[in-house]
Amino acid sequence: MDHWQYDMQRAQLADVRDELSAISATAGSRDGLVEVTVDQSGIVTEVRLDSRALRGAAADLGRAVTEAAREAARLAHQKVSETIGPIEDIVGRMPEPEDLLPGAPSLREPDAEVVQEPAPVPHEDDEYDDYYD
Numbered sequence: 001m002d003h004w005q006y007d008m009q010r011a012q013l014a015d016v017r018d019e020l021s022a023i024s025a026t027a028g029s030r031d032g033l034v035e036v037t038v039d040q041s042g043i044v045t046e047v048r049l050d051s052r053a054l055r056g057a058a059a060d061l062g063r064a065v066t067e068a069a070r071e072a073a074r075l076a077h078q079k080v081s082e083t084i085g086p087i088e089d090i091v092g093r094m095p096e097p098e099d100l101l102p103g104a105p106s107l108r109e110p111d112a113e114v115v116q117e118p119a120p121v122p123h124e125d126d127e128y129d130d131y132y133d
Contacts, residue, residue, distance in 0.1 A: 016087050023079045027071035029064035036065065040080055042073035 023040035033053035037046040053061055 013087060016083060019083050020080060023076060023083065025072045025075035025079060027068050027075060029068045031064060034061070034064040034068045036068040036072045038069065038072040038076050040076055042076050044069055044072075
């Protein structure tokens with residue numbers, strides 16, 4: 001892979017990162033009294049209630065909020081999947097970070113354990129070694 005291709009891939013990945021950070025999704029309850037917006041991670045960012053929603057039972061309102069939040073999260077997940085789908089080919093052509101930086105996490109195996117060197121355990125006498133040097 002030449003430098004130009006690498007720069008193009010990095011630019012494409014940066015564009016995708018920007019697209020991902022801008023993703024949000026909104027869904028409403030079946031009764032139309034609740035509307036929930038979530039971010040790209042499915043985290044609720046806004047809840048809008050019709051004034052009629054406050055006249056019903058609290059349990060009904062809770063169910064309506066949950067219903068709308070779940071649907072909004074599903075839509076956000078779908079948008080994320082559609083956005084990252086095209087970059088899977090780019091990631092497949094990139095070198096593994098481990099090849100460039102020992103101990104770096106894998107792009108292809110995100111759940112792979114990162115190997116780190118254990119920190120040296122100080123010996124009780126270590127602080128006195130410098131005194132006698």
